[in-house]
Amino acid sequence: MKPLPKSTFDGAAQIHMVSNTPMYLYKHLRQNADVSKVADQLTTAELLKSISFYTTGKGTKLDEAVVAAYACLVALSFKPLSEFEDDLKALDASCLRWLPELREIILSQNLSSRIEFNTPIIQESNIQRVNPADQKVKGKLTPTIWTG
Amino acid sequence: MPISLGTRYSTRKISLVTREENAIDNEQQLNLSNSLLTDLQGKAKKCREQYKTCTFLVDYSPAYNCHGLAFACRRTAIHDSKDLRTILEDDCYEKVQDNDVKPGDIVLYISTGDIEHSGIVVGTGGAYIVPLIRSKWGIGPEAIHHANVCPYDFTYHEFYRVVK
Numbered sequence: 001m002k003p004l005p006k007s008t009f010d011g012a013a014q015i016h017m018v019s020n021t022p023m024y025l026y027k028h029l030r031q032n033a034d035v036s037k038v039a040d041q042l043t044t045a046e047l048l049k050s051i052s053f054y055t056t057g058k059g060t061k062l063d064e065a066v067v068a069a070y071a072c073l074v075a076l077s078f079k080p081l082s083e084f085e086d087d088l089k090a091l092d093a094s095c096l097r098w099l100p101e102l103r104e105i106i107l108s109q110n111l112s113s114r115i116e117f118n119t120p121i122i123q124e125s126n127i128q129r130v131n132p133a134d135q136k137v138k139g140k141l142t143p144t145i146w147t148g
Numbered sequence: 149m150p151i152s153l154g155t156r157y158s159t160r161k162i163s164l165v166t167r168e169e170n171a172i173d174n175e176q177q178l179n180l181s182n183s184l185l186t187d188l189q190g191k192a193k194k195c196r197e198q199y200k201t202c203t204f205l206v207d208y209s210p211a212y213n214c215h216g217l218a219f220a221c222r223r224t225a226i227h228d229s230k231d232l233r234t235i236l237e238d239d240c241y242e243k244v245q246d247n248d249v250k251p252g253d254i255v256l257y258i259s260t261g262d263i264e265h266s267g268i269v270v271g272t273g274g275a276y277i278v279p280l281i282r283s284k285w286g287i288g289p290e291a292i293h294h295a296n297v298c299p300y301d302f303t304y305h306e307f308y309r310v311v312k
Contacts, residue, residue: 017191018286018299020213021227023262063183097159097175098227 001053008034009064012071022101029074038071039078047072047079048087055093069096077106162224166238172231174224177210177287192289201297205282206290217284218254218266225287229263232256241308249279254308257300265300269307278302 011034019025029035042050053059054069062068073096076084088106093099158179164172180188185208192207215226219235226232235241244253249272257265267283270292278295285291285299296302 013187014191014194016286017188017208017288018195020215020225020266020286021229021262021264023259024264024300027259063187 001049001057001059003053003059003062004038004050004068006062006064008038009067009071010034013064013067016067016070022098023105025070025098026074026077026102026105029071030077032071035071035075036078039075042072042075044076044079044083047076048084051076051091051093055091055095060095066095069093070098070102073099073102073106077109081107164220164224164226166235167240168238170234170238172220172226172235173228174216174220174226176212176224180210188288195285195289195291199291199293199297202291202293204289204291206284208288209284209290210287212284213286214266214284215263217282217290218268222284229261232263232266236308240310240312242311244307244309246307249307250309252309255279255281255295256306256308257302258304258306259301265298267295 011032012029015028015032016025019028039047050059050072051069054062054065054072059065059068076088085107088103091099091103096102159175159177161174162176164174166172188208188210192204196202196204209222211224212220212222213225213227215232216222216224219226219232241254244250249255249269251269251271253269255267255269256263265283267281269279270282271280280292281295281298282292283290283298291298295305
C-alpha cells in the first residue's frame with residue numbers, strides 16, 4: 001500500500017503534539033478539515049487498511065505513522081458504525097497508546113453521519129410581502145431536514 | 149522498565165501517589181528517535197509563530213505534559229481526568245472563585261467533563277484582565293500565556309488551591 005502524503009497530516013500532527021488527553025485529540029481531529037477530507041476520499045475499507053499499514057505494516061517506519069493512524073481512526077468515525085465496528089473492536093495496535101480510549105469514545109458517541117442543513121438564500125427578490133391581516137394557516141407545516 | 153514502541157520512543161511509569169496513597173497512572177516518553185525530535189522541533193516552531201504573545205520556555209519535552217507540570221513537578225505525564233479528580237480530592241485542593249485567584253493556584257480547562265488542560269497561575273490583577281498561566285502544551289512547548297491565549301478552550305475553567 002502507498003502511504004498518504006505526509007503533508008495530509010500536518011494539521012493533525014500539530015493537534016497531536018498539544019493533546020493532553022485522548023478526548024482532546026479526538027475532538028480536535030474530528031474538527032480538522034484534513035481529517036474530514038481523508039474521511040471523504042477514502043472508503044471504510046481503505047481507512048481500515050491505512051490504519052493497519054501505519055500500525056503494523058510497512059508504514060510503522062514512517063515518522064508520521066502514529067499521527068496518521070490516529071487521523072484515520074478518527075476519520076472512521078464519520079463512516080456508518082456498522083461498516084467498522086467489528087474491526088475497531090478487534091484492532092490491536094500497541095503503538096497507539098490512546099487506542100483503548102479513542103475506541104471507547106468512537107463506539108459510544110456513534111457520530112457516524114453528518115447532518116447538513118440546506119438553508120435557502122434569502123434575497124430581496126424572493127421575499128414574499130404579506131399583509132399580516134391576510135395570513136391564514138393553510139395545511140400542516142412540515143419542516144424538512146436534508147441529511148447526507 | 150521502559151516499554152519500547154518500535155524504534156521511535158519508549159515509555160515508562162514512575163511511582164506517583166496522592167496523600168491518601170491512591171496510585172496515579174502516568175507515563176514518561178523517553179528515547180525519542182532523532183527524526184521524531186526534529187519533527188517536534190518543527191512543530192514547536194509553528195507554535196511560536198502562531199502564539200506570538202506567549203513566552204516559550206521549553207520547546208518540547210515528551211517526558212511530561214500539562215497535568216504532570218501542575219501536579220507532578222514536571223516528572224511525568226498524566227492523561228486521565230479521573231486521576232486528576234483523585235488528586236484534587238486527596239491532596240486537599242479547594243475551588244477558588246475567579247476574583248480570588250492568586251499566583252500559584254491551578255487552573256483547569258474543562259470540556260464536557262474532560263480536563264483537557266491545566267496550568268499554574270503566575271500573574272493576576274493589574275494589567276492582566278485574565279490571569280497569566282504557565283503551562284505545558286502536550287509533549288510540545290512549555291509557555292507563559294494569558295489564560296485564553298493557547299490551544300485550549302478557556303470558556304469552562306476552574307481554579308484550585310491547596311488549602312491544608
